Amino acid sequence: MKKRSNPRLASPSANNAERNSTTFLYVLLTIACAAFLATGFFFAARQHFAAMDLGMKNSTLRKQVEEMEAQKRQLVLAREIVRSPAEMKRIAANKGFRQREATIAPVAVLANAPNKPLVERTAMTAPSSAGPKPVKAFLPIGTKPVSVSAESRTSRKNENLVALNKLR
């Protein structure tokens, strides 16, 4: 017959040891659970704050993108303003240039034969026209417009003719 081991019948020291080990196990288990829980909370908190941090960075970057786009638009606009004729005139005027009617008489005479030129006269030199064509030009203040005399025109015409004939 097998003898049953009755804990009540066991010695007190044995009982104490068994109880201590059980309690220790419970404590360990509790500690483990608490540690697991704490670790979970820790990671969750870390994730949460990391997500918040990322969200903030994301928001800042998005704002930066918007600001840069706005700045790009402003730069494009500034470039267009500077390139506009009205602004160019203003800048030229600020730099000391002024708009005036200058008399410039560029004469280009073509000729394929000495007696029969293709162009005998242009609108600039045509006698029936009101006068030499006014050309708008910006001249620095103090600069007098170059007036071209009839003689110099003729000589220039001849020079052009010679140059063109050489080219041909």
Add this chain to the structure above:
Amino acid sequence: MSNARRKSKKVNTRQQAFNRFMLIVAVLVLWIGGIGARLVYLQVNQHDWLKDRAENQRLEIKRSKMPRGTIYDRDGRVLAMSVTVKTLYADATQVEDVAAAAKSVAKATGGNHKELLKLLSDGKESERKFVPLVRGVSDEKAQEVNKALDTAGLKKADMPKFAGLHWRDEQTRSYPHESLAAHVIGFSNKDGVGQAGIEQSQNDLLYGAVIKRVQERDRLGRVYDEQVSEKEPPKDVMLTLSSSIQYKTEAPLAKAVEAAGAKAGMAIVMDHKTGEILAMANYPTFDPNKLGSITADNLMNRSVQSVYSPGSVFKLITYGAALEKKLFTPEQMIDKGNGTISVGGRVFKDHGSGGQVTYLKAMAQSSNVGAIKTALSVGKNDFHSTVVKLGFGKATGIELPAETRGIVRDPARWNGDSLASMAIGYEIGVSALQMATAFATIANDGVRVKPHIIKEIRQFDEKVGSTPEPEKQQVVSPETARNMRKLLREVVVSGTAKRAAVDGYSIAGKTGTAWKFDEKTKRVSSAKYMSSFIGMAPAENPQVTIAVIIDEPRIGGRDGGQVAAPVFKEIAEQILPELNIKPDIFSETMVAENDSEEYSEEPLGDVFGSPLSTDETVEEAPVAPSVPKAETKTKPEAATPKKVIISEPKPKAEPKKAPAKEEKIKQTVINRPRVVAKEKPGTEVKRKT
């Protein structure tokens, strides 16, 4: 004894432990119960209030507007663009010391202290959360203001670090080229809604959508999450205009209008092969950046919104209709008789002598008699049909607002002299664009291409749509168009438009000088002219069509050949090389100027009053060619015999005259019909019906 004592002690210890345990449980139950009760109270009774408070603290809903779409020219240059500017505003409920805040803001922004103080005080009283203090601040300026307003030790998520002050982004529309193409581009108001031009007609595409952002913030107000509602961003519009060509068109036009003391001027440059408008200029103009400078006079895009009687340029249609019916060839002769013709009881005359001339010469001299005879041979219905086919009497469909249809009456409503009047460009109302399109049709070998001004629609620099292929219609035969160009060429070579000749290029075109309708007298006024020249270059193979119309020139010459043709020349000289159109002749000017004979136009051959006698109701026409026919009929004394020719001194092109002399000429012209009317009061009226 000792056992019993030990037993009772054991019992007591257990009891004590149990009691202690129960006490802890009771405390815990009470604690949890209290918490639970509080939770129930908060979640049930205080739910809405708490929810609102939490959301207000954490969530922020921001509505901002996307920048309005950009308008580009055909080369991608910006014509209109929206940029972000900042507005400094105060949440008056958060501002504690209003006076100190006003002083600080005034110092930082350079604003008026008293005004700021008033704004803040009023806002504080009415507990307003948005009190705008400074508007339209650039980024750079905003940073300076932030530095100036920085309060040490203040914890605030956004700038400036000043209690109750915040920045808000807003949009402002900018037009970098100022008045360039202002009538085409239009402008938008401060709410970003288009009010004129492309800004108005394409508002749906350009309008900056409102986007909603739901931002989640931490306790310091820093955004850690954001949800943006998806909205379709606005689109950009690319026009067919070239800013360079536009400038080269506007500058000579403005100069000419100023020099002629004219009321207004219009110019259109058109690529007739594609129907693209390369330039559309109007003068006077306005700067869309300065809305205060816009007036009723300078706002109107006359090129498409105003109606006028074209005068002799309309002979293009007259001869075109006849050529289409093969009634003549350009070299054939036409008999101008004695230089007058009577139709429907009205006498029309030429300024020159009569006799036989070729059609080429008749066109070159802008013969009224020749044109009227031609129209009579064409017939009412065919003439009207050609007029309609060339696009008159209906809007061209260009993408600009408030385009006029013009005025073309049904032949059933014509009077006895209507055909003759229309043959020389009266009793009809056209817009500059319609007229330019008609010439473009001839330039394009008879194919009418619908004019348009939008090249494509873009989004984020990507093409997302374009206007559909423009409608094309063969209106007259290529042969007719070629013959018409031959006639038009002669006008420039030896006719009324010698001043339109451009060195190196063959030009073909037609001048027009029309008397304007006077609202006061309800008659055409010989003191008010509409001078025009519409042409194309090169004549043989036209690449571009240019129309120039000057409204009421007062100083110097008034003929189209004197006022408008030089503007055409100046425009063509500049833009033809830019368009890479190669010179096709070398001696255009020489040929034109060798011909010493000068022709000028007779605005109207009728010496007996208005041929613009029409009962047409003018809807949109500021220039209304409408005169009640009854006026002539009920005043027999106003009519005169057929063969009365009064020679009138033609105003010649001259430099600026003294005002007194100018006035004298005007007076002479004004008086002419009246003198005739009084000449023979008892004369019997002979009118053909």
